[in-house]
Amino acid sequence: MRAEPAEDLGEHQPPIISAQLAALLEDQERTRAEVCWLMVDDDAPTLRDLFSRPAWMDRGACCDVPTPAFFIERGGDQAPARRACAVCVVRSECLAYAMADPELKGYWGGTSERQRRQMRSGAA
Numbered sequence: 001m002r003a004e005p006a007e008d009l010g011e012h013q014p015p016i017i018s019a020q021l022a023a024l025l026e027d028q029e030r031t032r033a034e035v036c037w038l039m040v041d042d043d044a045p046t047l048r049d050l051f052s053r054p055a056w057m058d059r060g061a062c063c064d065v066p067t068p069a070f071f072i073e074r075g076g077d078q079a080p081a082r083r084a085c086a087v088c089v090v091r092s093e094c095l096a097y098a099m100a101d102p103e104l105k106g107y108w109g110g111t112s113e114r115q116r117r118q119m120r121s122g123a124a
């Protein structure tokens with residue numbers, strides 16, 4: 001018996017996706033979503049930021065603390081960030097780094113954005 005040639009549906013051809021390929025695409029989509037998070041959030045570090053970090057950052061006590069603890073909403077709990085900074089061996093480097101950049105958000109070198117603004121203006 002001779003097989004009929006497959007009908008050519010042109011661009012309406014249904015996609016043939018194996019379960020393995022579907023899983024791979026799903027993984028890629030998840031990875032893409034994570035990369036997009038790094039690139040689209042105004043307050044998130046860019047890939048350039050991440051690759052040009054000063055070496056002292058790797059010794060910060062905050063390396064073991066979830067990042068949101070250092071980006072505290074108004075009225076949020078500063079205690080976890082304060083505890084980490086209090087025992088941090090690179091606190092002075094961190095504070096100098098944060099003081100040099102008025103745009104820097106979050107808790108750095110044991111200080112909040114507000115405290116750093118006050119320090120810059122000489123009010124603290």
Ligand code: SF4
Nearest residue numbers: 060062085088094109
């Ligand atoms: S001083 Fe605080 S924010 Fe800075 S590196 Fe140390 S733990 Fe992190």
